[in-house]
Amino acid sequence: MKTNPGRFFEDYRLGQVIEHAVPRTVSGGERALYHALYPARHALCSSDQFAQSCGLSASPIDDLAAFHVVFGKTVPDISLNAVANLGYAEGRFLTPVFPGDTLRSTSEVIGLKENSNGKTGVVYVRSRGINQRDEVVMEYVRWVMVRKRDLSAAAPETVVPDLKPALTVDDLHIPEGLDFTNYDFTLAGEPHRWGDYAISETIDHVDGVTIEEAEHMMATRLWQNTAKVHFDLTFRPEGRLIYGGHVISLARALSFNGLANAQMIAGINAGAHANPCFAGDTVKAWSEVLDKAQTDAPGVGAIRLRLVATKGGAPFALKGEDGRYLPHVLLDLDYWALIPM
Template identity: 75%
Template sequence: MKTNPGRFFEDYTLGETIVHAVPRTVSGGERALYHALYPARGALYSSDAFARGCGLPAAPMDDLIAFHVVFGKTVPDISLNAVANLGYAEGRWLAPVYAGDTLRSESTVIGLKENSNGKSGVVYVRTRGINQRDEAVLEYVRWVMVKKARLEAPAPAAVVPSLAPVVQPEALVLPEELDFSRYDFALAGERHRFADYAVGERIDHVDGVTVEEADHLMATRLWQNTSKVHFDVTQREDGRRLIYGGHVISLARALSFNGLANAQMIVALNGGAHANPCFAGDTVRAWSEVLDRAETATPGVGALRLRLVAVKDGAAPFGLKGADGKYLPEVLLDLDYWALVPV
């Protein structure tokens, strides 16, 4: 048999490392497509001149381009037969990615737990994105619910990894050459700096974007994400394509420009949950909460820990969970990350 139906839950072994196929060289075309798909306007990613003013050799790729490329490589081996991508932890961006870089991915299975229904299980993996110089540019943990193909296959011993609830500020990796001491607030689009944000502050990002089937499919193909639930309507009982969670992340991040235009670089992903499914026709809006602040040793640079929440349609801002502790049905995404801002 030459074709590959993808891995099912019973096909994973604790501790194995999977080298994912098809490295990807990213280019300026990647950036242009990303900015066409999302209302992304971060000055650091849009202008070589602005990036040089911040000490970088050129405008890097948007951080989420690196994430989507690295993530997409893993899908044929990790989540081709997924029911849902459940969460993220311990994510760190370790080096900027520039046009011309080639990215590949490797994942290590760090946890397995069969579900009580015996039809699926949760697979935990730690993934690393690696460039053409064998340098790690990104690492993160994610866990995925994956179908079983053979229901009679014995359940593995349950191993659920202990994961840090937050990447500590001292573990953040900042580009050595980064320098915000001559940061141009006028060109960036907002005057707000590190000291202007208070822990507990909430920001309604105001704008919304209605998800189109064509945009979602283009994005999923762009990142070479082959998960069946995003393409094949027969994979879900309701006959609907599930919007790729990364598409929602990028939409919400782009919408957060209005209020967080100077949150220029994502350097860590503390946690995240795709709380409810998103489908074509849903209108995505976003709000943020400042969870923490940290100074850095890099000139002119501070770090904000932010909660980014994506909601759909006419949801009121700042709603998250009900009295039962469960996410409200209109909440699509709850993402906890660190971003760099000028002081």
């Protein structure tokens, strides 16, 4: 058989390293399409002149656009037969991605756990994006619920990796040359700097975006994400599941209103796609400041944020008394961003 049905749960082995196919050279086209799909407006990823005034050689591709390219490479080998992508941890953005860079991806299986129903299992992988100079541009852990092909296949030994609950500021990589001492707050769009945010402060980002089927299909094709749940209308009875990264990018773009100066994502501490999202849902977002830290880079501070995407419901409501996410919550993402001091 020459076609590839994708891996099922019993096809994974602890320690297995998978080199993903189809490297991709990114261009300004990725930036233009990313900004067309999402209301992305952070100045550092929009203007070469602004980026150069902050010590970079040019404006990098949006961090999440680079993430989607790397993620998309992994889908045919990791989540083609997934029921759902469950979470993220230990995500680090190590080198900015610029137009002209070529990215490829690798993944290592670091954990396996069959579910009690015997029909699915959870696969934990550490994935890395690598550029044409063999530099790791990002790495992250994610875990995915994957179907079994053979329900009688023996369950593997359960191994659940011990992951950091959160990265420290020492785990973060500050891009070489980044300098916010001459930061132009007028061009960035808001006056708020590191010292203006308080731990436990919450921010309602006010705006909303209704997800369109056509935009989601364009996005998943752009990122070469071939997961069946995003393409095949017959694969999930209630409809095509919106790619979780699409929701992350919408929420991050919406967070500009209140966090315009959180210019770069430096790390992902944790993330959960709390409830499924479908076309027609209107995504809104709010943030909570979880922590703050200074860095060694001139004028650059780090701010740890909880970014929550919802489809209605009151802002700042996250979980019920039973500890479960409320039905209107789509995304709970804990991340570090770089912001001027």
